Amino acid sequence: MTEAQNPLTENPNVLGSSDTSAFTFNLATPSRALAVGAHPDDVDFGCGATLAKWAADGCEVHILVCTDGSKGTWDPDADEAELIASRQAEQRAASRLLGATGEVTFLGWTDGELESGMEQRRQVVDAIRRTRPDVILGHDPWKRYRLHPDHRHAGLLVTDGVVAARDPKFFVDLGPHHRPERLLLWEADQADHAEDVSGFVDTKYRALTAHTSQLESTMASGDDPELIRFRQRVERKLSEAGAALGLTHAEVFKLIDDL
Numbered sequence: 001m002t003e004a005q006n007p008l009t010e011n012p013n014v015l016g017s018s019d020t021s022a023f024t025f026n027l028a029t030p031s032r033a034l035a036v037g038a039h040p041d042d043v044d045f046g047c048g049a050t051l052a053k054w055a056a057d058g059c060e061v062h063i064l065v066c067t068d069g070s071k072g073t074w075d076p077d078a079d080e081a082e083l084i085a086s087r088q089a090e091q092r093a094a095s096r097l098l099g100a101t102g103e104v105t106f107l108g109w110t111d112g113e114l115e116s117g118m119e120q121r122r123q124v125v126d127a128i129r130r131t132r133p134d135v136i137l138g139h140d141p142w143k144r145y146r147l148h149p150d151h152r153h154a155g156l157l158v159t160d161g162v163v164a165a166r167d168p169k170f171f172v173d174l175g176p177h178h179r180p181e182r183l184l185l186w187e188a189d190q191a192d193h194a195e196d197v198s199g200f201v202d203t204k205y206r207a208l209t210a211h212t213s214q215l216e217s218t219m220a221s222g223d224d225p226e227l228i229r230f231r232q233r234v235e236r237k238l239s240e241a242g243a244a245l246g247l248t249h250a251e252v253f254k255l256i257d258d259l
Contacts, residue, residue: 055099
């Protein structure tokens with residue numbers, strides 16, 4: 001996430017135009033999951049509580065970050081190499097806090113310049129075939145009025161990567177093909193699946209605040225009052241999504257299971 005994007009506030013109606021009667025709930029805990037985000041911290045915003053819940057139940061969680069996060073600052077004089085290193089270290093720390101025991105991989109494409117081309121797709125296919133997840137999670141590339149190009153392209157890399165990873169004639173040098181069972185897209189244009197994440201609000205919050213280089217841009221400052229208000233915003237978004245579905249706290253997704 002760059003400084004202009006705050007997933008906690010960009011969509012006040014967390015369910016959008018979704019028909020709540022059509023929702024499904026709570027996948028069986030997968031053996032392995034792979035979450036793909038555009039930037040360091042996108043996975044934690046999009047599905048951090050769900051990953052924490054699954055990890056606590058024995059799921060092997062892998063995280064793939066497409067960009068280097070090099071534009072995630074309001075300081076025009078910030079050292080780019082130091083920021084990139086910091087954001088990688090923060091993502092690894094956040095992943096540990098979620099309980100993730102799998103790989104944390106960084107593709108390293110320049111922040112703000114991600115494309116959904118064949119070279120990038122190849123890298124995503126490699127991650128899918130290497131980690132062999134039952135469930136993949138990522139950005140919804142078809143969310144209407146989404147401005148950030150990295151989020152759109154990261155979402156397309158996931159959907160296009162699933163197709164290429166499952167079929168043996170694509171990228172034949174990357175190892176045995178693999179067909180995941182389900183795909184979950186966060187910040188979905190039309191959500192239709194919810195994961196009950198009651199009990200994992202604090203885990204999500206702690207993972208988010210591990211991204212210390214983002215405290216200013218995400219929360220205006222890193223002082224204690226602002227952190228308290230940020231914690232309240234995290235809880236409120238999860239509780240509002242849950243309340244619409246009869247749950248205490250929820251993360252919602254578009255579920256695609258015909259892969």
